[in-house]
Amino acid sequence: MLRSAVRARRYGAAGIALCTVLSAGAAIALPAALGGALDRVLAGRPAGGPLLLCAGLIVLAAAADAADGLLTGTANARTTAWLRTGLLRRLLGAGPAAGRSFASGDLVARLVGGAAQAGTAPAALAATAAAALAPLGGLVALALIDWRTALVFAAGLPVLALLLRVFVRETGNSAAHYQQLQGELAARLAEAVTGARTIAAAGTRDREATRVLAPLPALSRAGLRMWQIRARSTAQATALLPLLELAVLAVAGLRVAAGELSVGGLLACWRYAVLAAGIGALTGQLSALARARAAAGRLAEPWRLPVPSYGKRVLRDGPGTLDFRGVTVRLDGREVLRDVDLTVPGGAVVAIVGRSGSGKSALAAAAGRLLEPDEGRVLLDGVPVGELRHEELREAVAYAFERPALLGGTVAG
Structure with missing residues (x-):
């Protein structure tokens, strides 16, 4: 189902990826342009051309980011509408089997909140894939300037990859649990609304309110758990990445002292190290992608309900036996x-x-x-x-x- 949603919105996802690639390309080219401008200034040569290039790259990045925001919002809305329409048709086609398999409130929660969350998947997938280009491009550019600085930075990547992997797994599990509790709460509320007259006649309003809100503490704990996972991952990345940047600066400084790297090269190395450190900022995209995947998994359950097929025969004139x-x-x-x-x-x-x-x-x-x-x-x-x-x-x-x-x-x- 999620693959179908991505295919249905492939042009929007391609536009988002293009905007992100343009922004990443501008970010990758900017440190080299800044380093070139600095070397020209220190050498007493005109730096108008490199400075104009820097200004153009900044404008390009800003325009690409603005277009990316517009395309992302449009793609999310259209994908959500596609998922809701498809699931609603599926439920109506399945008939009463849907009501026997899922509580009505749970179906509403999946159809409304779940579809909106899953609808971000194509845009989040395109943004995550394209956003990884800037850090990777920064690392490649760092290697082209001085391979020793790139090697120092790459030494910490296995640890960062392990942290991101754990983050994605835990985020997906906690998001699925949170959405399950949301569905349970919605199901209880829908049952109470349906039986409102019976509850009023029996005088059990307070007891029913307690029953409906029973999942709320667990829902609160699940929501807090999601934020704790993200905070812990961000803290770990924040502790690791500055150390890598400092190590790159130290090695680049030694290369400048040895006369093997220019001052502009030092500036470029530092900026590329900062750009490569942006891989730690992928936690936001990965978190959105994990939540969208968890929501899509909940949508897939009613989506798989069998829809009866019909034949082509018509009835003959008969008594209706x-x-x-x-x-x-x-x-x-x-x-x-x-x-x-x-x-x-x-x-x-x-x-x-x-x-x-x-x-x-x-x-x-x-x-x-x-x-x-x-x-x-x-x-x-x-x-x-x-x-x-x-x-x-x-x-x-x-x-x-x-x-x-x-x-x-x-x-x-």
Whole structure:
């Protein structure tokens, strides 16, 4: 599903990546231009050209960042809309199976908050991939100026890579737990709203409020945990990266003292070390990507609900005889109907009577494919209902629900 979302918004993601690459390119070229300008000034030569180049690079980076912000917002909104529309169609196509598998409040939480979080994935993926170019480019440029300084900086990269890996794993796990608790809280609230009249009549308002808000402390702890993970990772990177920058400056200073590196080269080495240290700033992008991935995982669960397929047959003129042949239905691992054979003649009025949970609703639901039998067949005038066109089945089988939902302004439309 997430791959489909990325493919659907690939042009927006490509635009974001292009803007980030342009910004990174300007950032990589700027230290070299500054170093060249400084060397010209110290040598008493005109530095107008390099200074104009520096100004142009700064303007390019600012314009690319502005365009990136606009494209990111647009891509996030469109991806979110695509996910919500696709999931809603999936849920409506799955029919009552969605309600049996997921609480209504949980589905709303996934459809609203989860889709918005997952909708940031294409932009976050493009931004993360492109944002890594500036630190990598800085390291390459550092190696081109003086390979010894690059080697000093690279010595700390394995430790930084390990820190980032742990950060991504822990962020993903904590985000998934937080979103799960959000769904549980929404499900309880939706149940309370649905039964508001019963709660009022029973006088259990305070007890119900306690039940609905029971997941709140755990939700608070999960949210705090996410911030603690990010704070710890930022602190670790903040402690490591300045040491690497200082080590690069020390080596570059020794090279200047030995006459093997110019003062402009020293400035460029320092700026490239700062640029390469930007890899530690990827925690923001990686955190957004981990949260989006966790949200997409929760969206994928209802997305995988099976959608019934319909045939192309139409009904012949007939009395409307309904036949159940060897129908078996299992719900939540319990067999509610077993090998039922029943014929309801056309035009007949039949009442199914039984205790709660005996399968009355399951039998009625199987007639119009609101529930698929695990075994057996249902026929309407001799035609299996699974082979009928969708419109044909809905015209032939109608339901009057206990609590109907009126969708639209009037009964007619």
